[in-house]
Amino acid sequence: MRKLREIQQFIQKHRVVVYFLCLQEKEDIEGISVGAILSDYQRDRVENVCKRLNLQPLAYLWQRNQEDLLREMIASSVQAMIIKVAALGLDPDKHLGKTLDEMEPYLLELSKKYGVHVCGEGGEYETLTLDCPLFKKKIVVDSSEVVTHSADAFAPVAYLRFRELHLEDKVTPVPDNYKTSNYIHNS
Structure with a gap:
């Protein structure tokens, strides 16, 4: 029971990474696009996830x-x-x-x-x-x-x-x- 709770807490804390790991297993994904225009938080978060998963971050709208x-x-x-x-x-x-x-x-x-x-x-x-x-x-x-x-x-x-x-x-x-x-x- 304790192990299950630890797994649930890990998934909740790292849900974005877990989500993209699952997607990578199912689909041939090479990059992730972010719609951030000015938000460093959004762009940085996607870039960090991409770095951990060896994906290319795409921020086409950045500072437009x-x-x-x-x-x-x-x-x-x-x-x-x-x-x-x-x-x-x-x-x-x-x-x-x-x-x-x-x-x-x-x-x-x-x-x-x-x-x-x-x-x-x-x-x-x-x-x-x-x-x-x-x-x-x-x-x-x-x-x-x-x-x-x-x-x-x-x-x-x-x-x-x-x-x-x-x-x-x-x-x-x-x-x-x-x-x-x-x-x-x-x-």
Whole structure:
């Protein structure tokens, strides 16, 4: 029993490493991509895991201009929905469930007014990508509810709890020979 508890504690403490070790066993993985733009913590954490597992860390978005990046994601048909808010000016009842293309003008305004990171890099919001050119199917949210974590008058913290989701075929599927480009990284 003591040994089982020690194993569980090890897995909990090193769950990211254990997860990637399991993936490596199943898939032919050579690298891990991180979406960090400014967070040294996120980038360092992924780099440390990669080093331990002899994988290549990829940080294509590192220190990119956030306004440019937001516009490029929208122009590249990345359909991401805001699923958590935690910043001055972001109202759970108004903004949860909106897509980045719907929110772009408002996020730019919040950036100018309050210094909000337009890509949410400071934890202002979190997103879920519902569709993008690389997805074979898109995610459809059928039912969700708003969960309030902190009802602060100035900067409430709330998130969407999904009750029901499903995958849906795309009108135009991704071709089998579709190659990714470095458009976002090299532009």
